[in-house]
Amino acid sequence: MNKRSQQNVLIKGTKDGLTLHLDDGCSFSELIRELETKLSLNYRFQENDPLLAVKVHIGNRYLTEAQKEEIKELIRKKKKLVVDEIVSNVMTYDEAKQWKDENQIETVAKVIRSGQVFEVPGDLLLIGDVNPGGKVVAGGNVYIMGTLKGIAHAGAHGNSRAVIAASVMKPSQLRISELVSHAPEEYTNEGHGMECAFIDNDEHIVVEKLHVLKKQRPNLNRLEGGL
Amino acid sequence: MGEAIVITSGKGGVGKTTTSANLGTSLAILGKRVCLVDTDIGLRNLDVVMGLENRIIYDLVDVIDGRCKIHQALVKDKRFDDLLYLLPAAQTSDKTAVNPEQMKKLIGELKQDYDYVIIDCPAGIEQGFKNAIAGADKAVVVTTPETSAVRDADRIIGLIEKEDHIESPKLVINRIRNHMLKNGEMLDIDEITTHLSIDLLGIVADDDQVIKASNQGEPIALDPNNRASIAYRNIARRILGESVPLNPLEDQPKGFMAKLKKIFAGQ
Numbered sequence: 001m002n003k004r005s006q007q008n009v010l011i012k013g014t015k016d017g018l019t020l021h022l023d024d025g026c027s028f029s030e031l032i033r034e035l036e037t038k039l040s041l042n043y044r045f046q047e048n049d050p051l052l053a054v055k056v057h058i059g060n061r062y063l064t065e066a067q068k069e070e071i072k073e074l075i076r077k078k079k080k081l082v083v084d085e086i087v088s089n090v091m092t093y094d095e096a097k098q099w100k101d102e103n104q105i106e107t108v109a110k111v112i113r114s115g116q117v118f119e120v121p122g123d124l125l126l127i128g129d130v131n132p133g134g135k136v137v138a139g140g141n142v143y144i145m146g147t148l149k150g151i152a153h154a155g156a157h158g159n160s161r162a163v164i165a166a167s168v169m170k171p172s173q174l175r176i177s178e179l180v181s182h183a184p185e186e187y188t189n190e191g192h193g194m195e196c197a198f199i200d201n202d203e204h205i206v207v208e209k210l211h212v213l214k215k216q217r218p219n220l221n222r223l224e225g226g227l
Numbered sequence: 228m229g230e231a232i233v234i235t236s237g238k239g240g241v242g243k244t245t246t247s248a249n250l251g252t253s254l255a256i257l258g259k260r261v262c263l264v265d266t267d268i269g270l271r272n273l274d275v276v277m278g279l280e281n282r283i284i285y286d287l288v289d290v291i292d293g294r295c296k297i298h299q300a301l302v303k304d305k306r307f308d309d310l311l312y313l314l315p316a317a318q319t320s321d322k323t324a325v326n327p328e329q330m331k332k333l334i335g336e337l338k339q340d341y342d343y344v345i346i347d348c349p350a351g352i353e354q355g356f357k358n359a360i361a362g363a364d365k366a367v368v369v370t371t372p373e374t375s376a377v378r379d380a381d382r383i384i385g386l387i388e389k390e391d392h393i394e395s396p397k398l399v400i401n402r403i404r405n406h407m408l409k410n411g412e413m414l415d416i417d418e419i420t421t422h423l424s425i426d427l428l429g430i431v432a433d434d435d436q437v438i439k440a441s442n443q444g445e446p447i448a449l450d451p452n453n454r455a456s457i458a459y460r461n462i463a464r465r466i467l468g469e470s471v472p473l474n475p476l477e478d479q480p481k482g483f484m485a486k487l488k489k490i491f492a493g494q
Binding site for chain 1: 378379381384385386388422424
Protein backbone atom coordinates (compact mmCIF):
# COMPACT_ATOMS: atom_id res chain seq x y z
CA MET A 1 0.00 0.00 0.00
CA ASN A 2 1.55 3.26 -1.05
CA LYS A 3 0.42 6.78 -0.38
CA ARG A 4 -1.44 7.21 -3.66
CA SER A 5 -3.67 4.22 -3.21
CA GLN A 6 -5.16 5.84 -0.14
CA GLN A 7 -6.51 8.58 -2.38
CA ASN A 8 -8.54 6.24 -4.57
CA VAL A 9 -11.73 6.93 -2.68
CA LEU A 10 -12.63 10.49 -1.79
CA ILE A 11 -15.70 11.31 0.21
CA LYS A 12 -17.14 14.77 -0.04
CA GLY A 13 -20.17 16.22 1.62
CA THR A 14 -22.40 18.54 -0.40
CA LYS A 15 -25.76 20.07 0.35
CA ASP A 16 -27.43 17.29 -1.68
CA GLY A 17 -25.73 14.57 0.32
CA LEU A 18 -22.52 12.67 0.07
CA THR A 19 -20.48 12.33 -3.08
CA LEU A 20 -18.01 9.52 -3.50
CA HIS A 21 -15.22 10.19 -5.97
CA LEU A 22 -13.72 6.92 -7.08
CA ASP A 23 -10.41 7.23 -8.84
CA ASP A 24 -10.22 5.67 -12.31
CA GLY A 25 -6.50 4.89 -12.22
CA CYS A 26 -6.57 1.81 -10.02
CA SER A 27 -7.97 -1.66 -10.59
CA PHE A 28 -11.54 -2.45 -9.75
CA SER A 29 -10.71 -4.95 -7.04
CA GLU A 30 -8.38 -2.46 -5.39
CA LEU A 31 -11.13 0.13 -5.52
CA ILE A 32 -13.65 -2.21 -3.91
CA ARG A 33 -11.22 -3.11 -1.16
CA GLU A 34 -10.50 0.51 -0.37
CA LEU A 35 -14.14 1.51 -0.52
CA GLU A 36 -14.92 -1.24 1.94
CA THR A 37 -12.30 -0.15 4.47
CA LYS A 38 -13.02 3.54 4.09
CA LEU A 39 -16.73 3.20 4.60
CA SER A 40 -16.42 0.94 7.62
CA LEU A 41 -13.80 3.15 9.26
CA ASN A 42 -15.08 6.62 8.99
CA TYR A 43 -18.74 6.53 9.70
CA ARG A 44 -20.79 5.81 12.70
CA PHE A 45 -24.47 6.45 12.40
CA GLN A 46 -27.08 7.03 14.98
CA GLU A 47 -30.01 4.66 14.91
CA ASN A 48 -32.51 7.39 14.06
CA ASP A 49 -30.48 9.18 11.36
CA PRO A 50 -32.28 9.54 8.02
CA LEU A 51 -31.06 7.66 4.96
CA LEU A 52 -28.27 9.42 3.15
CA ALA A 53 -28.30 9.61 -0.61
CA VAL A 54 -24.90 9.05 -2.14
CA LYS A 55 -23.74 10.10 -5.57
CA VAL A 56 -20.89 8.08 -7.00
CA HIS A 57 -18.54 9.68 -9.50
CA ILE A 58 -16.36 7.16 -11.24
CA GLY A 59 -14.53 9.46 -13.65
CA ASN A 60 -13.24 7.83 -16.82
CA ARG A 61 -13.85 4.29 -15.62
CA TYR A 62 -16.33 2.09 -17.45
CA LEU A 63 -18.36 -0.19 -15.19
CA THR A 64 -20.47 -3.07 -16.35
CA GLU A 65 -23.96 -3.47 -14.90
CA ALA A 66 -22.66 -6.23 -12.60
CA GLN A 67 -19.85 -4.04 -11.30
CA LYS A 68 -22.26 -1.16 -10.73
CA GLU A 69 -24.45 -3.53 -8.77
CA GLU A 70 -21.47 -4.65 -6.71
CA ILE A 71 -20.65 -1.08 -5.71
CA LYS A 72 -24.28 -0.32 -4.92
CA GLU A 73 -24.49 -3.46 -2.81
CA LEU A 74 -21.33 -2.59 -0.94
CA ILE A 75 -22.55 0.91 -0.11
CA ARG A 76 -26.01 -0.31 0.83
CA LYS A 77 -24.51 -2.65 3.39
CA LYS A 78 -23.28 0.38 5.33
CA LYS A 79 -26.52 0.98 7.12
CA LYS A 80 -27.61 4.50 6.35
CA LEU A 81 -26.27 4.94 2.83
CA VAL A 82 -28.13 4.48 -0.41
CA VAL A 83 -26.76 5.05 -3.91
CA ASP A 84 -28.68 7.73 -5.77
CA GLU A 85 -26.81 7.52 -9.04
CA ILE A 86 -23.53 6.50 -10.58
CA VAL A 87 -22.01 9.15 -12.83
CA SER A 88 -19.44 8.20 -15.40
CA ASN A 89 -17.68 10.19 -18.10
CA VAL A 90 -17.56 7.23 -20.48
CA MET A 91 -20.03 4.99 -22.27
CA THR A 92 -19.61 2.05 -24.62
CA TYR A 93 -19.71 2.40 -28.38
CA ASP A 94 -23.03 0.53 -28.53
CA GLU A 95 -24.63 2.78 -25.94
CA ALA A 96 -23.34 5.85 -27.74
CA LYS A 97 -24.61 4.57 -31.05
CA GLN A 98 -28.02 3.77 -29.65
CA TRP A 99 -28.17 7.18 -28.02
CA LYS A 100 -27.23 8.84 -31.31
CA ASP A 101 -29.72 6.76 -33.30
CA GLU A 102 -32.53 7.63 -30.94
CA ASN A 103 -31.78 11.32 -31.08
CA GLN A 104 -31.14 11.93 -34.73
CA ILE A 105 -33.44 12.67 -37.61
CA GLU A 106 -33.18 10.15 -40.39
CA THR A 107 -33.99 11.61 -43.78
CA VAL A 108 -35.28 9.38 -46.57
CA ALA A 109 -36.62 10.26 -49.98
CA LYS A 110 -38.90 7.46 -51.11
CA VAL A 111 -42.49 6.35 -51.41
CA ILE A 112 -43.56 3.85 -48.76
CA ARG A 113 -45.81 1.57 -50.74
CA SER A 114 -48.47 -0.94 -49.79
CA GLY A 115 -46.96 -3.82 -47.82
CA GLN A 116 -43.77 -1.93 -46.92
CA VAL A 117 -42.78 -1.09 -43.36
CA PHE A 118 -40.11 1.53 -42.78
CA GLU A 119 -38.60 1.72 -39.30
CA VAL A 120 -36.13 4.16 -37.74
CA PRO A 121 -34.88 4.33 -34.12
CA GLY A 122 -35.09 8.14 -33.86
CA ASP A 123 -37.03 10.82 -35.71
CA LEU A 124 -38.09 10.22 -39.30
CA LEU A 125 -38.17 12.84 -42.03
CA LEU A 126 -39.79 11.25 -45.06
CA ILE A 127 -39.66 13.09 -48.36
CA GLY A 128 -42.41 11.26 -50.18
CA ASP A 129 -45.78 9.65 -49.54
CA VAL A 130 -46.92 6.82 -47.35
CA ASN A 131 -49.40 4.96 -49.52
CA PRO A 132 -52.38 2.98 -48.17
CA GLY A 133 -51.16 -0.32 -46.75
CA GLY A 134 -47.70 1.15 -46.09
CA LYS A 135 -46.38 1.89 -42.61
CA VAL A 136 -43.71 4.09 -41.05
CA VAL A 137 -42.49 3.47 -37.52
CA ALA A 138 -40.22 5.81 -35.55
CA GLY A 139 -38.85 5.76 -32.02
CA GLY A 140 -39.27 9.54 -32.03
CA ASN A 141 -41.30 11.93 -34.15
CA VAL A 142 -42.54 11.37 -37.69
CA TYR A 143 -42.39 14.23 -40.20
CA ILE A 144 -43.74 13.55 -43.67
CA MET A 145 -43.20 15.91 -46.59
CA GLY A 146 -45.86 14.32 -48.71
CA THR A 147 -49.21 12.67 -48.25
CA LEU A 148 -49.76 10.29 -45.36
CA LYS A 149 -52.32 7.78 -46.56
CA GLY A 150 -51.13 4.71 -44.70
CA ILE A 151 -50.14 4.13 -41.09
CA ALA A 152 -47.70 6.26 -39.08
CA HIS A 153 -46.45 5.18 -35.66
CA ALA A 154 -44.47 7.72 -33.63
CA GLY A 155 -42.86 7.10 -30.26
CA ALA A 156 -42.95 3.39 -30.96
CA HIS A 157 -40.87 2.51 -27.88
CA GLY A 158 -43.22 4.25 -25.51
CA ASN A 159 -42.55 7.96 -26.01
CA SER A 160 -45.99 9.51 -25.63
CA ARG A 161 -44.59 13.02 -26.27
CA ALA A 162 -43.85 12.08 -29.91
CA VAL A 163 -45.74 13.81 -32.72
CA ILE A 164 -46.68 13.06 -36.31
CA ALA A 165 -46.68 15.88 -38.84
CA ALA A 166 -47.52 15.62 -42.52
CA SER A 167 -47.96 17.98 -45.45
CA VAL A 168 -51.21 16.21 -46.26
CA MET A 169 -52.91 14.16 -43.53
CA LYS A 170 -55.11 11.39 -44.88
CA PRO A 171 -53.98 8.55 -42.64
CA SER A 172 -55.73 5.24 -42.40
CA GLN A 173 -54.40 4.98 -38.85
CA LEU A 174 -52.29 7.07 -36.49
CA ARG A 175 -50.37 5.51 -33.63
CA ILE A 176 -48.46 7.33 -30.94
CA SER A 177 -46.79 5.22 -28.26
CA GLU A 178 -49.51 2.75 -27.23
CA LEU A 179 -52.48 4.72 -28.54
CA VAL A 180 -54.20 4.06 -31.85
CA SER A 181 -56.61 6.32 -33.69
CA HIS A 182 -58.53 5.36 -36.78
CA ALA A 183 -59.21 7.64 -39.69
CA PRO A 184 -62.11 9.95 -39.03
CA GLU A 185 -64.80 9.94 -41.69
CA GLU A 186 -63.99 13.44 -42.88
CA TYR A 187 -60.60 12.32 -44.21
CA THR A 188 -62.02 9.87 -46.69
CA ASN A 189 -62.59 12.53 -49.33
CA GLU A 190 -60.36 15.49 -48.80
CA GLY A 191 -57.10 15.63 -46.86
CA HIS A 192 -56.23 18.69 -44.81
CA GLY A 193 -53.05 20.59 -45.48
CA MET A 194 -50.10 20.63 -43.06
CA GLU A 195 -51.32 19.08 -39.86
CA CYS A 196 -49.87 17.39 -36.84
CA ALA A 197 -51.03 14.71 -34.44
CA PHE A 198 -50.11 14.35 -30.77
CA ILE A 199 -51.48 12.98 -27.53
CA ASP A 200 -53.44 15.62 -25.62
CA ASN A 201 -54.00 15.89 -21.86
CA ASP A 202 -56.99 13.52 -22.00
CA GLU A 203 -54.79 10.75 -23.41
CA HIS A 204 -56.34 10.96 -26.87
CA ILE A 205 -54.65 11.37 -30.21
CA VAL A 206 -55.76 14.66 -31.69
CA VAL A 207 -55.06 16.12 -35.11
CA GLU A 208 -54.56 19.87 -35.17
CA LYS A 209 -53.22 22.68 -37.30
CA LEU A 210 -49.46 22.86 -37.29
CA HIS A 211 -49.11 26.02 -35.16
CA VAL A 212 -50.63 24.26 -32.13
CA LEU A 213 -47.48 22.18 -31.91
CA LYS A 214 -45.45 25.15 -30.71
CA LYS A 215 -47.52 25.33 -27.53
CA GLN A 216 -48.02 21.62 -27.04
CA ARG A 217 -44.43 20.55 -27.50
CA PRO A 218 -42.14 23.45 -26.58
CA ASN A 219 -39.16 21.09 -26.78
CA LEU A 220 -39.54 21.12 -30.59
CA ASN A 221 -39.17 24.88 -30.66
CA ARG A 222 -35.52 25.76 -30.80
CA LEU A 223 -35.76 29.16 -32.43
CA GLU A 224 -32.83 31.27 -31.45
CA GLY A 225 -31.58 34.58 -32.76
CA GLY A 226 -33.40 36.84 -35.15
CA LEU A 227 -36.30 38.91 -33.95
CA MET B 228 -28.67 -8.24 -77.21
CA GLY B 229 -32.33 -7.40 -76.68
CA GLU B 230 -34.17 -6.43 -73.57
CA ALA B 231 -36.68 -8.31 -71.45
CA ILE B 232 -39.84 -6.54 -70.30
CA VAL B 233 -42.10 -8.12 -67.71
CA ILE B 234 -45.81 -7.25 -67.79
CA THR B 235 -47.23 -7.48 -64.29
CA SER B 236 -50.03 -6.11 -62.11
CA GLY B 237 -50.46 -8.03 -58.88
CA LYS B 238 -54.22 -8.20 -59.21
CA GLY B 239 -55.75 -10.62 -61.66
CA GLY B 240 -58.03 -9.68 -64.53
CA VAL B 241 -56.68 -6.20 -65.22
CA GLY B 242 -55.31 -7.16 -68.63
CA LYS B 243 -51.73 -8.43 -68.26
CA THR B 244 -52.13 -11.09 -70.92
CA THR B 245 -54.01 -8.77 -73.28
CA THR B 246 -51.34 -6.12 -72.82
CA SER B 247 -48.55 -8.67 -73.37
CA ALA B 248 -50.15 -9.97 -76.56
CA ASN B 249 -50.84 -6.54 -77.98
CA LEU B 250 -47.51 -5.03 -76.99
CA GLY B 251 -45.71 -7.97 -78.60
CA THR B 252 -47.84 -7.69 -81.71
CA SER B 253 -47.33 -3.92 -81.92
CA LEU B 254 -43.56 -4.25 -81.58
CA ALA B 255 -43.58 -6.87 -84.34
CA ILE B 256 -45.65 -4.53 -86.53
CA LEU B 257 -42.94 -1.92 -85.96
CA GLY B 258 -40.43 -4.42 -87.34
CA LYS B 259 -38.84 -5.72 -84.13
CA ARG B 260 -38.08 -9.36 -83.43
CA VAL B 261 -40.21 -10.26 -80.44
CA CYS B 262 -40.55 -13.33 -78.24
CA LEU B 263 -43.53 -13.61 -75.92
CA VAL B 264 -43.00 -15.74 -72.83
CA ASP B 265 -45.99 -16.98 -70.85
CA THR B 266 -44.90 -17.65 -67.25
CA ASP B 267 -48.38 -18.41 -65.94
CA ILE B 268 -47.59 -22.10 -65.59
CA GLY B 269 -50.71 -24.17 -65.02
CA LEU B 270 -53.07 -21.42 -66.18
CA ARG B 271 -51.74 -20.46 -69.57
CA ASN B 272 -53.74 -17.97 -71.63
CA LEU B 273 -51.37 -16.06 -73.84
CA ASP B 274 -51.44 -18.78 -76.51
CA VAL B 275 -55.25 -18.53 -76.65
CA VAL B 276 -55.25 -14.75 -76.98
CA MET B 277 -52.62 -15.01 -79.72
CA GLY B 278 -54.56 -17.78 -81.49
CA LEU B 279 -51.59 -20.14 -81.32
CA GLU B 280 -53.04 -22.73 -78.94
CA ASN B 281 -53.31 -25.54 -81.49
CA ARG B 282 -49.69 -25.34 -82.57
CA ILE B 283 -48.05 -25.91 -79.20
CA ILE B 284 -45.76 -28.97 -79.12
CA TYR B 285 -43.33 -28.26 -76.30
CA ASP B 286 -43.61 -25.72 -73.50
CA LEU B 287 -41.51 -23.68 -71.06
CA VAL B 288 -41.17 -26.49 -68.53
CA ASP B 289 -39.98 -28.88 -71.28
CA VAL B 290 -37.24 -26.40 -72.14
CA ILE B 291 -36.20 -25.90 -68.52
CA ASP B 292 -36.14 -29.63 -67.84
CA GLY B 293 -34.08 -30.21 -70.97
CA ARG B 294 -36.65 -32.30 -72.83
CA CYS B 295 -36.25 -30.05 -75.88
CA LYS B 296 -34.26 -27.14 -77.27
CA ILE B 297 -35.63 -23.59 -76.97
CA HIS B 298 -36.24 -23.21 -80.70
CA GLN B 299 -38.31 -26.41 -80.74
CA ALA B 300 -40.69 -25.00 -78.14
CA LEU B 301 -41.10 -21.59 -79.73
CA VAL B 302 -44.33 -21.20 -81.65
CA LYS B 303 -44.01 -18.96 -84.69
CA ASP B 304 -46.77 -16.46 -85.44
CA LYS B 305 -47.35 -16.85 -89.19
CA ARG B 306 -49.02 -13.43 -89.46
CA PHE B 307 -45.55 -11.96 -89.08
CA ASP B 308 -42.69 -13.13 -91.17
CA ASP B 309 -40.21 -14.50 -88.64
CA LEU B 310 -40.72 -11.59 -86.23
CA LEU B 311 -43.06 -12.85 -83.54
CA TYR B 312 -42.66 -16.02 -81.46
CA LEU B 313 -44.36 -17.41 -78.37
CA LEU B 314 -42.89 -19.60 -75.66
CA PRO B 315 -46.01 -21.11 -74.10
CA ALA B 316 -46.38 -22.06 -70.45
CA ALA B 317 -46.97 -25.66 -69.40
CA GLN B 318 -50.51 -26.53 -68.55
CA THR B 319 -49.81 -29.76 -66.68
CA SER B 320 -47.32 -28.47 -64.06
CA ASP B 321 -47.52 -25.63 -61.58
CA LYS B 322 -45.42 -22.60 -60.61
CA THR B 323 -42.98 -24.65 -58.53
CA ALA B 324 -41.77 -26.56 -61.60
CA VAL B 325 -39.45 -23.62 -62.33
CA ASN B 326 -37.16 -21.53 -60.15
CA PRO B 327 -35.97 -17.93 -60.67
CA GLU B 328 -32.38 -19.01 -61.52
CA GLN B 329 -33.62 -21.19 -64.37
CA MET B 330 -35.90 -18.43 -65.65
CA LYS B 331 -33.04 -15.95 -65.61
CA LYS B 332 -30.91 -18.27 -67.71
CA LEU B 333 -33.74 -18.94 -70.15
CA ILE B 334 -34.58 -15.25 -70.64
CA GLY B 335 -30.87 -14.52 -71.00
CA GLU B 336 -30.66 -16.99 -73.88
CA LEU B 337 -33.76 -15.57 -75.56
CA LYS B 338 -32.37 -12.04 -75.32
CA GLN B 339 -29.49 -13.12 -77.60
CA ASP B 340 -31.87 -13.78 -80.47
CA TYR B 341 -34.65 -11.23 -80.04
CA ASP B 342 -34.95 -7.45 -79.78
CA TYR B 343 -37.65 -7.74 -77.15
CA VAL B 344 -38.64 -10.54 -74.80
CA ILE B 345 -42.08 -9.82 -73.37
CA ILE B 346 -42.76 -11.79 -70.18
CA ASP B 347 -46.39 -12.28 -69.21
CA CYS B 348 -46.50 -12.53 -65.40
CA PRO B 349 -49.13 -14.45 -63.44
CA ALA B 350 -51.29 -12.67 -60.85
CA GLY B 351 -50.08 -12.66 -57.26
CA ILE B 352 -46.73 -12.09 -55.60
CA GLU B 353 -45.63 -15.66 -55.00
CA GLN B 354 -43.32 -18.05 -56.84
CA GLY B 355 -44.83 -17.31 -60.27
CA PHE B 356 -44.21 -13.60 -59.86
CA LYS B 357 -40.66 -14.19 -58.64
CA ASN B 358 -39.97 -16.41 -61.65
CA ALA B 359 -41.39 -13.86 -64.06
CA ILE B 360 -39.32 -10.91 -62.81
CA ALA B 361 -36.09 -12.88 -62.39
CA GLY B 362 -34.84 -12.33 -65.92
CA ALA B 363 -36.44 -8.96 -66.64
CA ASP B 364 -34.61 -5.70 -67.36
CA LYS B 365 -37.71 -3.51 -67.42
CA ALA B 366 -41.18 -3.76 -66.00
CA VAL B 367 -44.58 -2.53 -67.10
CA VAL B 368 -47.20 -2.42 -64.37
CA VAL B 369 -50.77 -2.69 -65.64
CA THR B 370 -53.61 -1.34 -63.56
CA THR B 371 -57.23 -0.31 -64.02
CA PRO B 372 -58.89 2.78 -62.55
CA GLU B 373 -60.16 0.82 -59.55
CA THR B 374 -58.94 1.26 -56.00
CA SER B 375 -58.19 -2.43 -55.49
CA ALA B 376 -56.14 -2.67 -58.69
CA VAL B 377 -54.22 0.50 -57.82
CA ARG B 378 -53.54 -0.81 -54.31
CA ASP B 379 -52.09 -4.04 -55.73
CA ALA B 380 -50.10 -2.13 -58.33
CA ASP B 381 -48.58 -0.10 -55.49
CA ARG B 382 -47.53 -3.29 -53.74
CA ILE B 383 -46.04 -4.73 -56.93
CA ILE B 384 -44.11 -1.53 -57.67
CA GLY B 385 -42.65 -1.73 -54.17
CA LEU B 386 -41.49 -5.29 -54.81
CA ILE B 387 -40.03 -4.46 -58.22
CA GLU B 388 -38.16 -1.43 -56.87
CA LYS B 389 -36.32 -3.78 -54.52
CA GLU B 390 -34.92 -5.71 -57.50
CA ASP B 391 -31.71 -4.05 -58.60
CA HIS B 392 -31.66 -5.58 -62.07
CA ILE B 393 -34.96 -3.99 -63.10
CA GLU B 394 -35.28 -0.34 -64.09
CA SER B 395 -37.95 1.79 -62.46
CA PRO B 396 -41.29 0.33 -63.63
CA LYS B 397 -43.61 2.12 -66.04
CA LEU B 398 -47.38 2.33 -65.72
CA VAL B 399 -50.15 1.36 -68.14
CA ILE B 400 -53.70 2.24 -67.12
CA ASN B 401 -56.05 -0.17 -68.83
CA ARG B 402 -59.81 -0.33 -69.34
CA ILE B 403 -60.58 3.32 -68.85
CA ARG B 404 -64.25 4.12 -69.27
CA ASN B 405 -64.50 7.68 -70.40
CA HIS B 406 -68.08 8.33 -69.29
CA MET B 407 -67.30 7.14 -65.77
CA LEU B 408 -64.19 9.30 -65.68
CA LYS B 409 -66.25 12.33 -66.67
CA ASN B 410 -68.79 11.65 -63.92
CA GLY B 411 -66.01 11.26 -61.40
CA GLU B 412 -67.05 7.69 -60.67
CA MET B 413 -63.63 6.33 -61.52
CA LEU B 414 -60.19 7.28 -60.29
CA ASP B 415 -58.78 9.72 -62.80
CA ILE B 416 -55.45 9.29 -64.53
CA ASP B 417 -53.65 12.08 -62.68
CA GLU B 418 -54.80 10.69 -59.36
CA ILE B 419 -53.44 7.26 -60.17
CA THR B 420 -50.08 8.48 -61.46
CA THR B 421 -49.49 10.80 -58.48
CA HIS B 422 -50.47 8.04 -56.10
CA LEU B 423 -48.15 5.47 -57.64
CA SER B 424 -45.51 8.09 -58.49
CA ILE B 425 -44.03 6.27 -61.48
CA ASP B 426 -43.89 7.28 -65.16
CA LEU B 427 -47.01 6.75 -67.22
CA LEU B 428 -46.36 4.67 -70.33
CA GLY B 429 -49.85 4.74 -71.76
CA ILE B 430 -53.59 4.64 -71.26
CA VAL B 431 -55.96 2.22 -72.94
CA ALA B 432 -59.71 2.77 -73.24
CA ASP B 433 -62.13 0.00 -72.41
CA ASP B 434 -63.37 -1.34 -75.72
CA ASP B 435 -65.67 -4.27 -76.49
CA GLN B 436 -63.63 -5.09 -79.57
CA VAL B 437 -60.67 -6.06 -77.37
CA ILE B 438 -62.61 -8.93 -75.81
CA LYS B 439 -64.00 -10.00 -79.18
CA ALA B 440 -60.54 -9.99 -80.74
CA SER B 441 -59.05 -11.96 -77.84
CA ASN B 442 -61.75 -14.59 -78.19
CA GLN B 443 -60.93 -14.95 -81.88
CA GLY B 444 -57.22 -15.26 -81.21
CA GLU B 445 -56.47 -12.09 -83.15
CA PRO B 446 -54.86 -9.45 -80.93
CA ILE B 447 -56.64 -6.11 -81.27
CA ALA B 448 -53.36 -4.46 -82.26
CA LEU B 449 -53.79 -6.04 -85.72
CA ASP B 450 -56.80 -3.74 -86.31
CA PRO B 451 -55.33 -0.38 -87.44
CA ASN B 452 -58.49 1.64 -86.73
CA ASN B 453 -59.49 0.55 -83.24
CA ARG B 454 -58.72 3.07 -80.47
CA ALA B 455 -57.39 0.41 -78.09
CA SER B 456 -55.18 -0.86 -80.88
CA ILE B 457 -53.83 2.65 -81.48
CA ALA B 458 -53.19 2.97 -77.75
CA TYR B 459 -51.17 -0.26 -77.70
CA ARG B 460 -49.21 0.74 -80.79
CA ASN B 461 -48.42 4.08 -79.17
CA ILE B 462 -47.20 2.27 -76.06
CA ALA B 463 -44.93 0.15 -78.28
CA ARG B 464 -43.57 3.30 -79.92
CA ARG B 465 -42.88 4.84 -76.51
CA ILE B 466 -40.99 1.68 -75.53
CA LEU B 467 -38.85 2.20 -78.64
CA GLY B 468 -38.06 5.66 -77.34
CA GLU B 469 -40.37 7.80 -79.47
CA SER B 470 -42.20 10.61 -77.80
CA VAL B 471 -45.89 10.10 -78.56
CA PRO B 472 -48.59 12.23 -76.89
CA LEU B 473 -51.31 10.45 -74.94
CA ASN B 474 -54.22 9.52 -77.17
CA PRO B 475 -57.53 11.27 -76.43
CA LEU B 476 -60.13 9.22 -74.60
CA GLU B 477 -63.21 10.87 -76.16
CA ASP B 478 -65.68 8.44 -77.63
CA GLN B 479 -65.64 8.51 -81.41
CA PRO B 480 -68.73 10.22 -82.86
CA LYS B 481 -70.94 7.61 -84.43
CA GLY B 482 -73.15 7.70 -87.47
CA PHE B 483 -73.13 9.43 -90.84
CA MET B 484 -74.27 12.87 -89.67
CA ALA B 485 -71.62 12.99 -87.01
CA LYS B 486 -68.93 12.10 -89.54
CA LEU B 487 -70.27 14.76 -91.88
CA LYS B 488 -70.17 17.34 -89.11
CA LYS B 489 -66.64 16.35 -88.34
CA ILE B 490 -65.58 16.84 -91.94
CA PHE B 491 -67.20 20.28 -92.09
CA ALA B 492 -65.70 21.24 -88.79
CA GLY B 493 -62.38 20.64 -90.51
CA GLN B 494 -61.16 18.07 -87.99
